[in-house]
Amino acid sequence: MDALLGPFVEFGFMRRALVGCLALSVAAPLLGVFLMLRRTSLTAEVLAHGVTPGIAAGFLIAGLSVPAMSIGGLVAGLVVAVGAGALSRATGGREDAALTALYLIALALGVTLVSLRGDTGDLTHLLFGQVLGVDDPALLLMAGVATLTLPVLALGWRPLALECFDPGFAQAEGAQGGAWHMAFLGLVVLNVLAAFQAMGTLMAVGLMMLPAVAARHWSRELSGLAYAAVGLATASSIAGLLASYHLDLPSGPAIVLSAGLLWIVSVVAGPVDGLLARWLRRPHLAG
Amino acid sequence: MRGPAVEVANLTATHQRHPAVHHVTARFEPGSLTAIVGPNGAGKTTLLRSIAGLHRIDSGRVAISGASPRLALLPQQSGMDRAFPILCLDVVMQGMWSKLGAFRSASAGDRDRAQAALEAVGLGGFARRPVGAMSAGQFQRLLFARLLVQDADLILLDEPFNAVDARTASDLLGVVRRWHGEGRTVMAVLHDMDLVREEFPHCLLLARECVASGPTAEVLSAANRLKARMMAEAWDETAPACAA
Numbered sequence: 001m002d003a004l005l006g007p008f009v010e011f012g013f014m015r016r017a018l019v020g021c022l023a024l025s026v027a028a029p030l031l032g033v034f035l036m037l038r039r040t041s042l043t044a045e046v047l048a049h050g051v052t053p054g055i056a057a058g059f060l061i062a063g064l065s066v067p068a069m070s071i072g073g074l075v076a077g078l079v080v081a082v083g084a085g086a087l088s089r090a091t092g093g094r095e096d097a098a099l100t101a102l103y104l105i106a107l108a109l110g111v112t113l114v115s116l117r118g119d120t121g122d123l124t125h126l127l128f129g130q131v132l133g134v135d136d137p138a139l140l141l142m143a144g145v146a147t148l149t150l151p152v153l154a155l156g157w158r159p160l161a162l163e164c165f166d167p168g169f170a171q172a173e174g175a176q177g178g179a180w181h182m183a184f185l186g187l188v189v190l191n192v193l194a195a196f197q198a199m200g201t202l203m204a205v206g207l208m209m210l211p212a213v214a215a216r217h218w219s220r221e222l223s224g225l226a227y228a229a230v231g232l233a234t235a236s237s238i239a240g241l242l243a244s245y246h247l248d249l250p251s252g253p254a255i256v257l258s259a260g261l262l263w264i265v266s267v268v269a270g271p272v273d274g275l276l277a278r279w280l281r282r283p284h285l286a287g
Numbered sequence: 288m289r290g291p292a293v294e295v296a297n298l299t300a301t302h303q304r305h306p307a308v309h310h311v312t313a314r315f316e317p318g319s320l321t322a323i324v325g326p327n328g329a330g331k332t333t334l335l336r337s338i339a340g341l342h343r344i345d346s347g348r349v350a351i352s353g354a355s356p357r358l359a360l361l362p363q364q365s366g367m368d369r370a371f372p373i374l375c376l377d378v379v380m381q382g383m384w385s386k387l388g389a390f391r392s393a394s395a396g397d398r399d400r401a402q403a404a405l406e407a408v409g410l411g412g413f414a415r416r417p418v419g420a421m422s423a424g425q426f427q428r429l430l431f432a433r434l435l436v437q438d439a440d441l442i443l444l445d446e447p448f449n450a451v452d453a454r455t456a457s458d459l460l461g462v463v464r465r466w467h468g469e470g471r472t473v474m475a476v477l478h479d480m481d482l483v484r485e486e487f488p489h490c491l492l493l494a495r496e497c498v499a500s501g502p503t504a505e506v507l508s509a510a511n512r513l514k515a516r517m518m519a520e521a522w523d524e525t526a527p528a529c530a531a
Contacts, residue, residue: 037371158389162381165371168362172341173384220417222372 007245014245016139017131020198021237021255023142024207027149028191029229032205032212033222034184037164041209042096043084043185048192048204049103050080052110055126055196060117064125066137070193077189080106085185110201129200131241131251138197145194149187156180161222199252206256207233214263217270232262290440290472291356292317293338297347299529300330300337306529307333310347311497315474315489317352320467322483322503323476325493325515331476334493335360335443338474351441357385359439361430363446369418369426376414378429379404382436404432409458424455431459442466444475448482460486480507494518 007014035044054076055069062068080102087098114126134142153160162170163177170177188208195204215228240255247254268275293315300308308330315321323331336342338349339360351358359382379401380393387393405411408428418426427447434442444463448456464486466473474491477483483490483503490503494515499506 037368155390161371161373162384164368165373165378166367166381168341168360168366169381172339172358172360173381175384175389220372220419221374225372 003246004242007242013132013134014241016134017198017241017251018238020134020139020142021131021207021241022234023146024191024195024198025211025233025237026230027146027153028195028208029211029215029233030153030226031149031184031188031191032208032210033215033225033229034160034164035188035209036212036216037222041213042099044188044192044205044208046084046099046103046106047077047080047185047188048196048201049107049110050084051077051189051192051196052106052126052201053113055201056110056113059122059126060113064122066135066141066197070141073193073196074189076106077192078186081185081189107201125200127200127202128250129196129198129203129252131198131255132244134198142194142197145190149191152183152187156183160184199256203252203256206252206259207236210256210259210263211236214259214266214270217266217272217274220272232266233259236262288440288470290318290470291351291353293441293472293474294350294352295334295338295347296350298334298337298349299345299347300333300342301345302333305526306330306345306495308337308493309495309529311493312347313491313497313500315472317472318467318470319472319489320463320487321474321489321491322487323474323491323493324478324480324483324507325498326518328495329493329515330495331493332363332445335445335474335476339443353440356441357437357439358441358443359434359437360443361434361445361447363449364423364426364430369421371418373418374414375405375410375416375418375421375429376401378418379432379436382433382438385437401432401436404435405429407435408432408462424451427451428455428459431462435462439471441472442474444473446476446478448477448479456482483507 008018032044035041051073054072054074056072058065058069058072083102084099087102091098110126111123114123159170159175159177159180162175163181167177191208192204195207199206211229211232212225214232215225218228219225236259237255240258241251243249243258244251244254266274271277295311295313298308298311299306311334323334325331333342337344339358341360376398380397383393383397387397402414405414408431410425410428410432413425418429421429447459451459463473463475475487484507487503489501490506491500492498492506492511492515495518498515498518499511
């Protein structure tokens with residue numbers, strides 16, 4: 001018991017990290033579920049790397065300041081989101097190669113910009129984040145983004161789901177799927193920025209996508225996917241922080257590795273299309 | 288109920304400037320049941336989508352009579368994500384979008400109505416099934432249930448009996464007959480000429496241009512069908528601007 005609670009009771013920085021990660025865990029995986037269902041999982045990765053040059057520019061101007069880096073990242077993220085949408089239209093939905101090119105360029109540009117002024121410590125911070133070094137402005141950003149994401153998603157839930165399932169019907173019924181999708185992409189940018197504070201640009205989408213992909217093995221219903229994804233992300237955050245404390249691992253990767261472990265468990269043991277469920281076949285029903 | 292009349296006047300709708308529907312004029316009477324037939328690439332889907340306001344009209348116009356006619360379109364299934372994690376009852380509930388929209392909650396009565404629509408298309412026990420587990424025929428039944436719930440005055444069906452077996456087709460045809468009996472205006476894009484002759488009093492033969500429209504027996508004469516076949520499907524890259 002002490003191994004589970006002790007670190008959080010004893011150390012303020014562990015409590016702050018926990019609060020930040022839980023804020024990420026309740027909001028980001030829901031976006032991940034929709035990204036997965038739209039088959040645009042790559043978009044999250046592109047946005048995460050796409051914000052890098054903006055964050056780096058903020059860093060060049062103001063140093064390691066959360067507001068400056070966030071504003072830079074927000075601008076860059078929105079530019080990339082709009083650019084990715086244009087690429088998608090121009091390539092008729094086969095944009096993955098172009099998007100990959102885009103995020104590689106963005107990442108290289110970001111790293112180059114930081115190297116102009118910063119040292120290796122700054123670069124490590126940019127790439128991998130520092131969950132255990134989350135300060136007040138960063139914590140406020142993470143909590144504020146989660147606080148904004150949940151009600152906007154709640155309002156847009158039906159149109160977003162309808163747009164995913166049957167875009168033609170959504171259009172015919174005037175469901176405003178396109179407008180909601182833009183708002184949705186805005187939320188993805190904000191969540192990537194919030195996650196960046198803790199996990200860095202290379203790991204930012206870990207808590208967004210891995211729990212969402214794992215959730216697929218726990219439910220056949222959208223609401224079930226959402227609950228499962230949030231549950232898995234929360235478990236990954238706590239497990240990752242504890243592993244990081246007890247085993248002296250870097251915290252961001254430890255959280256993403258925990259999420260990865262839960263994904264593997266889901267693939268093997270999940271009730272929906274899980275490997276075990278496939279191997280241990282129960283007798284078929286009579287009708 | 289009396290469905291609206293639909294007036295299509297000199298309608299042209301294009302794909303990248305090439306007309307899919309070219310100067311088509313046709314009238315669909317209130318409560319009429321019309322089959323839209325013609326070769327592949329004849330512009331049948333584009334015509335339906337233009338009437339539904341989903342395809343930009345290049346010139347001409349579409350007029351639907353009545354104060355606020357409710358319109359429902361059954362598209363071909365290809366645009367839908369059949370693997371989406373959603374239950375059958377929730378798909379049927381989508382048909383109440385005009386009433387419930389994005390925010391309002393469904394009442395017990397709404398759910399009963401959706402359940403009744405499922406039963407009407409022979410999917411009574413399917414309410415809690417995910418759509419991913421359904422066959423093409425069952426999925427088409429499900430889309431008909433959603434149409435039933437939409438309760439539209441003007442119903443546009445794009446190849447409603449494609450990829451379904453004879454029994455499903457005949458069940459769904461029963462639903463179409465019921466709509467016709469209730470006085471709704473119905474148009475259906477079809478390829479099965481025997482079915483059109485037996486069940487559809489009116490017919491529009493399309494080959495980008497309107498070859499003929501009116502009572503089915505007259506429209507589907509050998510001469511008209513030959514004419515429709517002759518009209519080139521070709522996509523002429525060097526076609527000059529249309530002077531008409």
